[in-house]
Amino acid sequence: DTAVSQTPKYLVTQMGNDKSIKCEQNLGHDTMYWYKQDSKKFLKIMFSYNNKELIINETVPNRFSPKSPDKAHLNLHINSLELGDSAVYFCASSHGITNEKLFFGSGTQLSVL
């Protein structure tokens, strides 16, 4: 069983489109995250949710809207996609908001054309 699973693995779309990336964890964790890895391989946090409540929002454009329907899911919706949004997006989870031991998914490679 995959602990943190993301879909889709690859996403190719045109500028201006709206797309979603889904994330699910079966670890029983109550905290989930979205990280972004750019073309230079820098990995940076975007959002964190604890018990469905937004905790961290790292000055991400409001075209990015995370949604947590329950503790096991954290989806990322992106409106009006731009070329600069091309990156690999990683979902992660942890047991508690103060726990720095994160479990990451395998990533979603987003390409905006």
Add this chain to the structure above:
Amino acid sequence: DAKTTQPPSMDCAEGRAANLPCNHSTISGNEYVYWYRQIHSQGPQYIIHGLKNNETNEMASLIITEDRKSSTLILPHATLRDTAVYYCIVRAPGMNQGGKLIFGQGTELSVKP
């Protein structure tokens, strides 16, 4: 969070120990040292963490100097599957922005046959 410095790349022969250094001279008393790695096309993977004592688990050993200004991650018998980018992260737990890991450039370890 304290800044970390790692060599950009290292080579290691298969079957030998891989010793990955990390400098964190500005580390505070309550900050832990965490190690993650990212194998190509995968999400980051937690390896180990420690405060001041040396730590060992099934993946690696972590040696922290007495003054805590540097540490070494040891993979005792490196295999080709250990080829990855290794990240040293310093972080104080219990902060209200838990899970906000600052990934630097890391060390790209190449294990060669």
